[in-house]
Amino acid sequence: MLYAFLCYHAEDVVFSWSQEEDDAVMAKLDVVHQKLAKAGKMGPALRLLPTTAATTVRKSEDPPLIIDGPFAETKEQLLGFYVLDCEDLDEALSIARELGKANPGGAYEIRPVRLFLPGGAVGGSE
Amino acid sequence: MSDLAWIEAALTGARPQAMAALLRYFRDLDLAEEAFQEACLRALSKWPQNGPPRDPAAWLILVGRNAALDRVRRRARDAALPPEDQISDLEDAEAAVAERLDGGHYRDDVLRLLFICCHPDLPKTQQIALALRVVSGLSVVEIARAFLVSEAAMEQRITRAKRKVAGANVPFEAPGAVERAERLGAVAAMIYLVFNEGYSAPDGPGGARGGLCDEAIRLARLLLRLFPAEPEIMGLAALMLLQHARMAARFDEAGAVVLLEDQDRRLWSRDMIAEGLALIDKAARHSAPGPYQAQAAIAALHARAQRPEDTDWRQIDLIYGALERMAPSPVVTLNRAVARAKVAGPAAGLVMIEPLEASLAGYFHFHGARGALLLQLGRRKEAREAFDRAISLANTPAEAAHIRAHLDRLMSEAQAAG
Structure with missing residues (x-):
């Protein structure tokens, strides 16, 4: 079974870390990542830019409503996510509209990725 | 991160919201600061055992408010209380705090707190110092270090600034749309001042200045979360x-x-x-x-x-042109001239620069840029004069050292030619 681990933390705290503090946390995480990679358990992992860099496409509206900032509603739950290679925000928004046509309702929060660790192939085991 | 480091980071992160709300309750900067300080002390003793609260800002507001009220009541035996209507929102504080869990409610409070720091009567250095003290929570020692002045001088500067804003009577009602936009503009300018204070020089002792850039970015992200x-x-x-x-x-x-x-x-x-x-x-x-x-x-x-x-200097030249129309200033034109020189050659840049002499004669970068263009045109004697002027106007040793490197090259080239 593949599991997705969704990382939550207080943004104003994490983005107040000094470079040294940030590096220290990343180094400690890397030790765990290496161990997981050796065991063939490490799939892709990513770190996102802050929510101030986010744009939300509310696709319950037609045409979809584009809102600056993160997804802030509590009625809907996180059901999945994509990682897509987009030229810029415009392209990301047009892809979101296309996906939204195929699956209306809910919203996409579009967040630029700060760090992408591709990881290895996972899911071969039972 | 250790417990203590995490708590300190959480306190710093929650400070603007907590201070803003406490200021709204007490309508007095010193009282709000005391209340926040008291709440931080309690957080340092409670959080390690109980774990941090889910909303640190709300916790600090409630605890700080109660602690300061106790203090006000104790003092009341010796001195008269401020009129009851000046200590607002005292009833049903629990409900008020619960309502404030929704970040949107902090919006105008935080904006007001920031806006108070950039009151137009305050000189720019006082605006920066006050914001760093009140909003960011830097100690007087840290701020004094960043400004390269003594602690006593900085203490005095901040006290004076506080006295001035206390008399300014910034209204506590929610602002209208126009007023809100004006406040945002003033606060943005103040944040950029903080940034430039840190940007203009290499790190002083303890990295005090680079820290100001990080702090300004943190404030801008905060503002953006409130006004997305x-x-x-x-x-x-x-x-x-x-x-x-x-x-x-x-x-x-x-x-x-x-x-x-x-x-x-x-x-x-x-x-x-x-x-x-x-x-x-x-x-x-x-x-x-x-x-x-x-x-x-x-x-x-x-x-x-x-x-x-x-x-893409051509594009940069165009955007500077647009910037000249939006916010005309000789410094913008100077920057545009540098871009123009890259696109159309040093002579074209110099043509744009020369008329700025009257307004920028006392500006380090004017003479530095002019000297560099003159040098490119082979007008060495004039270039040297311009560089000499620049050095005499340098704000930091780093700026002077940079121009001196230009001059040294001029000298050695002249010697080689002679």
């Missing part, structure tokens, strides 16, 4: 991120300025550049250009160039 759809605030955040991204490459080991075209671009922070570019993208969608967005767009063109020769 303001393109100029996106532009301001982007501008600072894109400029600060170059920090590691901007000074050599001796502390001298390294010009943009000589910087080792591998030292630029890709994370900050990515965030800055993402914010510019967001701002552009609003089709509401402004001076911060324009300056950020120029910084983005530099950030996008892998090598100096890849820089």
